[in-house]
Amino acid sequence: MIRPELICPAGTPAALKSAVDAGADCVYVGFRDETNARNFPGLNFSRKELEEGIAYAHARGAKVLVAINTFPRAGHPQMWQSAVDDSARLGADAVILADIGLIDYAARTHPDLRLHLSVQAAASNPQAIGFYAERFGVKRVVLPRVLTVPEIAAINQAVAPVETEVFVFGGLCVMAEGRCALSSYATGQSPNMNGVCSPASHVRYVEAGGGITSQLAGFTINQFGLNEPAGYPTLCKGRFNANGKTSYLFEEPTSLNTLAMLPDLIKAGVAAFKIEGRQRGRAYVAAVVQAFRQGVDAVLEGRPLPDINLDSITEGGRQTTGAYEKAWR
Amino acid sequence: MMEGPHRAGQAKPMIPPFSPVLLLGLALRPVRPALLQPVFDHMLKVVRSQHPDILERLEAYGERSVCIDPIDLPFALILEPDPVQPRLTVRRFVDADEVHATIRGPLETLIALAEGRMDGDALFFSRQLVVEGDTEVVVALRNAIDGAGIDLVADLTAALGPLAQPARRAAGAVLDLVSSLRGSVETVRQSFIAPALQGAASRDARLAELEAEIKALRKASRRGGPA
Numbered sequence: 001m002i003r004p005e006l007i008c009p010a011g012t013p014a015a016l017k018s019a020v021d022a023g024a025d026c027v028y029v030g031f032r033d034e035t036n037a038r039n040f041p042g043l044n045f046s047r048k049e050l051e052e053g054i055a056y057a058h059a060r061g062a063k064v065l066v067a068i069n070t071f072p073r074a075g076h077p078q079m080w081q082s083a084v085d086d087s088a089r090l091g092a093d094a095v096i097l098a099d100i101g102l103i104d105y106a107a108r109t110h111p112d113l114r115l116h117l118s119v120q121a122a123a124s125n126p127q128a129i130g131f132y133a134e135r136f137g138v139k140r141v142v143l144p145r146v147l148t149v150p151e152i153a154a155i156n157q158a159v160a161p162v163e164t165e166v167f168v169f170g171g172l173c174v175m176a177e178g179r180c181a182l183s184s185y186a187t188g189q190s191p192n193m194n195g196v197c198s199p200a201s202h203v204r205y206v207e208a209g210g211g212i213t214s215q216l217a218g219f220t221i222n223q224f225g226l227n228e229p230a231g232y233p234t235l236c237k238g239r240f241n242a243n244g245k246t247s248y249l250f251e252e253p254t255s256l257n258t259l260a261m262l263p264d265l266i267k268a269g270v271a272a273f274k275i276e277g278r279q280r281g282r283a284y285v286a287a288v289v290q291a292f293r294q295g296v297d298a299v300l301e302g303r304p305l306p307d308i309n310l311d312s313i314t315e316g317g318r319q320t321t322g323a324y325e326k327a328w329r
Numbered sequence: 330m331m332e333g334p335h336r337a338g339q340a341k342p343m344i345p346p347f348s349p350v351l352l353l354g355l356a357l358r359p360v361r362p363a364l365l366q367p368v369f370d371h372m373l374k375v376v377r378s379q380h381p382d383i384l385e386r387l388e389a390y391g392e393r394s395v396c397i398d399p400i401d402l403p404f405a406l407i408l409e410p411d412p413v414q415p416r417l418t419v420r421r422f423v424d425a426d427e428v429h430a431t432i433r434g435p436l437e438t439l440i441a442l443a444e445g446r447m448d449g450d451a452l453f454f455s456r457q458l459v460v461e462g463d464t465e466v467v468v469a470l471r472n473a474i475d476g477a478g479i480d481l482v483a484d485l486t487a488a489l490g491p492l493a494q495p496a497r498r499a500a501g502a503v504l505d506l507v508s509s510l511r512g513s514v515e516t517v518r519q520s521f522i523a524p525a526l527q528g529a530a531s532r533d534a535r536l537a538e539l540e541a542e543i544k545a546l547r548k549a550s551r552r553g554g555p556a
Contacts, residue, residue, distance in 0.1 A: 012476025014445065041465050042386045042472030200465040207459055230454050253454075281475040284448035313451040 004270055006296055007065065007165060008289045009278040011043040016053045016064075018282040023293030026063040028096060029053065030195075030278065035083040036067045037120060038278040039195025051090045063093035067278075069118035070195045071099045071178075081105055088113045096142065097121075098178055107136040116165070117141040120178035120192065126158035133162045140165055142274060144177055145256065146323045149264050156269035163271035168258045169288050170276025171315065172322050174251045175236060182235040186217045198234040205233075222253075229253070229317035253316030260305060261324055262295050284313050343433060343459060345401035347518040349510040350436045354402040362404050362419045369406065372485065373417040379484045384412045386473035393429040393466040399436035410470070430462035432470075445475050 008024035010016035019027045030036025032044040045053060054064045066087040072080040080102050087095050088110040095113060097103045098120035106115055119142040123129050132138040140163040143152060147166075156164055175182065183197045184190035191197040202217040210226035214233040221238040224230045231237050231253020240249050256276070258265065265273070273296065275288050291308040298305050311317060345351050377384065384391075387410040398405040405423045409416040425431070432439070438457050441447040449471045452458035460467050482504075486496040 011472060014476045014478040017478075018445075040472065041390070041469035042476070200468040203464040204462075205460050205464065207461060212456070212459075224456075227456060230456060232450075279472075280450055281442075281448040281471070282445040282478075284451065287448075312455070313448055315450075315454055317454065 001266065001300065002269060002271055003300060004266060004296060005063075005272040006289065006292055007272050007274040009170075009275055009280070009285060010053070011038060011040070011278040011280070012282075013045065013049045013053055013056075015278075015280075015282050015285045017056060018286045019289050020057050020060050020062045022286045022289035024062055024289050026065055026093065026272070027053070027057055028065040028067055028274075028278070030067045031083050031086075033079060033083075034193075034195045035070055035080050037069050037118075037191045037195050037197075038067075039070075040279050041200055043279060047086055047090065050086075050092070054091050058091070065094045065096055065116065066092045067096040067118065068102065069096050069098040069120045071120075071192055072102060073193065077101065077105070081109075084110065084113075094139070103132065103136045103138070111137075114139050118178075119144055119167070122176055122178045124155075126155055129155070129159045129162055129164075133159070139163060140271065142166075145173060146176075148326050149261070149268050149324050152265070152270060152324075153268035160269075164269075165272035165274050166265060166270050167256060167276055168262070168265070168273040168292060169256055169310070170280075171232070172251065172254060172256045172320065173236075180236075186219055186235055198232065203233045231316040252318065254318040254320045255310075255314035255316075256322045257310060257314070257319040258321055258324060259291060259295050259308065259310070261321055262292075262299050262305065265324075266296075266299055280313075287313055343400045346435055347514060347521075348401060348435070348437070349507050349514055350399075351401040352514065354399075358403045362421050365404070365419045369417045369419050373415060375485055375488060376479065377415065379487065380477040380479060383473045383477045384410060384415060386476065387469055388412050390466045390469050393463060394427070395466055395470055396423045396428040396431040397439065398423070398431055398433040399439055400433055401435050408470070425461075428462065430460070430464070430467045432467055433459040433461070440481065442471070443474050444479050444481060449475065 005025035006023065007026045007028055008019040010019050010027045010029050016027050016029060029050065030038055030044045031050070032046055033039065036044065038044070050066070057064045066083070068080060068083045068087070080099070084095055084102065084106045093114060094116050095106060096116045096118045097106060098118040103115060106113060115136060115138045117123055117132050117138050117140070122144050123132060123141050124144045124147060129141045132141065141159070142165045143155070145167050147155070152164065152166060173180070178192055180192070181190065187199055187202040189196050189199050198216050204215045206213045206215065211223060212230060213223045214221045214230070216233050216235065221233045221235065222231065223239070236250040237248065237253050239246055242249060273292060275292060277284055277288070288310065291306070291310060294306045294308065311319070391411040395408045396405055397408060404419050404421050407418045407420060407423060407428060434452065434457055438447065438452060442449055442452060442458070449458065453460065482497055482500045486493045486500065489496050
């Protein structure tokens with residue numbers, strides 16, 4: 001049985017320490033610029049902080065992966081290439097890339113640097129994964145959150161020894177990742193190019209009568225009643241009026257939680273479990289990493305899964321197993 | 330600048346929880362904010378020296394002021410995160426148009442957020458925290474503070490040298506006292522609201538009876554029986 005790595009998010013050095021201390025096998029981080037898909041205000045690592053973070057993790061047997069997973073602006077790849085160069089120089093254990101040109105640059109310039117394919121590249125079949133592995137030596141592929149467990153198992157059989165990594169907890173993106181233009185439509189900025197989905201600079205919350213209205217670039221995204229759990233102000237999680245009915249058209253505010261599915265995912269041959277949430281605080285990181293550390297260890301040691309309630313940190317106060325079970329088909 | 334009718338420190342749009350902090354807030358009502366200002370000056374000085382990375386992360390937002398409004402206290406704070414001359418000003422009232430953004434919540438929640446013991450997004454999802462105005466500077470502030478690893482008691486006592494350890498023990502004793510007071514305050518709260526809860530329970534029971542009656546009548550009506 002494969003011992004899957006637990007890949008944990010960190011938006012700050014303090015979160016990196018929390019993740020390592022809570023039992024992360026790997027921590028993934030980004031630089032403080034638009035080279036990564038969590039380019040949020042006040043978040044991410046300077047070069048010095050990354051160097052210190054890598055030293056902290058390595059001293060405790062954990063790895064650090066650097067996400068450089070946005071698509072370089074046409075004609076201006078320097079910032080992205082520098083991010084790859086600095087990751088290699090500072091001793092990162094791997095870089096997580098999406099852009100095919102940047103992957104080519106990394107493979108040629110740093111042949112010893114381990115390459116992971118970001119979910120932003122949306123490689124969801126053996127042919128696409130095989131191309132990245134054969135052409136650039138990509139060792140691991142983060143799969144989009146649109147596959148069922150049997151589909152993941154079939155991919156693993158077809159692409160071995162290339163490893164797959166799947167999301168096990170956190171924000172759930174239902175769009176074709178790396179290709180979604182909803183945020184760009186409303187704000188002119190996207191996770192793909194600028195590293196921000198529904199940027200905070202375009203978000204406003206208006207309180208009235210105990211309820212709250214969330215707005216994105218002037219569009220009303222949602223209205224939450226008194227004490228109704230709220231969600232992120234993204235268009236895909238908006239509640240809209242259509243055909244005389246007000247409802248969620250794409251996706252409800254909810255968090256992915258596959259704790260109960262870990263045995264199935266391990267059986268499917270997944271090499272790494274990814275926790276989403278570099279934008280979340282240390283309390284979230286510590287709670288989720290501890291829960292999944294206990295869960296993975298329990299499965300590997302043949303013990304029953306722990307019963308851990310993560311309701312309090314979920315979006316909208318709700319959880320789902322998402323596409324892994326595809327109950328709606 | 331921030332839009333909205335709320336005046337931090339006065340018209341609190343959130344209902345504060347009945348807690349020792351709320352009682353402390355009532356006791357602090359007669360105190361002039363100017364008397365508290367040295368406490369917050371010292372706090373800012375200590376946090377700034379212990380965690381210089383906070384202002385570094387906020388560099389791009391130095392000109393944007395944030396009102397931090399503990400809903401259970403009779404005053405609010407204005408943070409001006411200027412990297413060279415940051416200011417933390419205590420005020421009885423803060424008008425919405427004086428600041429770029431407001432973060433509002435119970436004091437204990439705000440402290441837990443500052444110390445990274447609670448996740449900001451989770452507090453927002455569960456509506457324990459209200460954000461108004463310029464969301465960008467609030468997100469930046471939240472991330473900068475969460476990333477700093479603040480421990481208020483440890484930070485504030487660190488400069489006391491040999492007295493740091495006894496001061497920490499004293500602070501721990503105070504926190505234990507507040508914790509035990511919370512139980513007593515909860516008992517008082519339950520006692521206060523017990524009559525209202527009993528009334529609500531009896532109304533709920535009557536409502537359930539009426540709903541059952543309506544359901545039975547509708548069923549009978551559909552079958553053509555007496556309506």
